Amino acid sequence: MTCSLTQDSFDGLLASLADDQEKAGQKYLEIRRNLVRLFEWRGCATPDEYADETMNRCARKIAEGAEIRDLATYAIGVGRMLLLEMNRERARAPLSLEKALEPSTLPAAPAEDSGRADCLRCCLAKLSPEDREFILHYYRGDKGDKIRNRQELTSRFGIPAGTLRMRALRLRERLQKCACDCVTKSHGRTVRYE
Numbered sequence: 569m570t571c572s573l574t575q576d577s578f579d580g581l582l583a584s585l586a587d588d589q590e591k592a593g594q595k596y597l598e599i600r601r602n603l604v605r606l607f608e609w610r611g612c613a614t615p616d617e618y619a620d621e622t623m624n625r626c627a628r629k630i631a632e633g634a635e636i637r638d639l640a641t642y643a644i645g646v647g648r649m650l651l652l653e654m655n656r657e658r659a660r661a662p663l664s665l666e667k668a669l670e671p672s673t674l675p676a677a678p679a680e681d682s683g684r685a686d687c688l689r690c691c692l693a694k695l696s697p698e699d700r701e702f703i704l705h706y707y708r709g710d711k712g713d714k715i716r717n718r719q720e721l722t723s724r725f726g727i728p729a730g731t732l733r734m735r736a737l738r739l740r741e742r743l744q745k746c747a748c749d750c751v752t753k754s755h756g757r758t759v760r761y762e
Contacts, residue, residue, distance in 0.1 A: 582596060687747045
């Protein structure tokens with residue numbers, strides 16, 4: 569990252585800021601302060617070093633003959649490019665074991681879920697065999713399988729798809745109410761199903 573700075577290139581940088589050495593020094597310090605703030609805002613560990621590096625790169629460009637009209641704006645642009653370089657370097661750097669993420673597993677299902685499942689099984693057992701088979705068949709499978717199962721049910725019962733959906737909705741509502749009541753009784757509190 570470091571770009572060396574000679575006395576001649578530093579003098580050229582100051583000369584581009586102002587004819588008077590005192591004013592040039594003040595402008596240099598103001599630009600450098602703004603750069604330090606930029607690097608602080610962006611989370612650099614050593615904002616002063618990055619500000620110096622930015623000023624060194626600007627001085628080198630001037631020494632190479634580049635005509636820079638507004639050094640303050642140009643320096644901010646060079647600073648932003650330096651930030652991009654810094655981020656690329658960080659991304660390539662290997663992580664230490666202390667900074668690496670801990671492997672994780674999914675938490676075990678709460679015991680309450682097994683109570684809900686028991687209540688649902690109990691409520692399913694209270695349905696007539698025909699209704700139980702219907703609702704289990706209606707919700708069996710994923711995507712394509714579910715669609716085929718529902719088409720099969722419309723054929724078997726000889727009812728339109730809308731009527732089939734209404735029957736499934738009514739059965740599901742009955743099951744939800746039954747399961748909710750069961751869970752409430754077994755845990756002594758109200759549980760809402762979405």
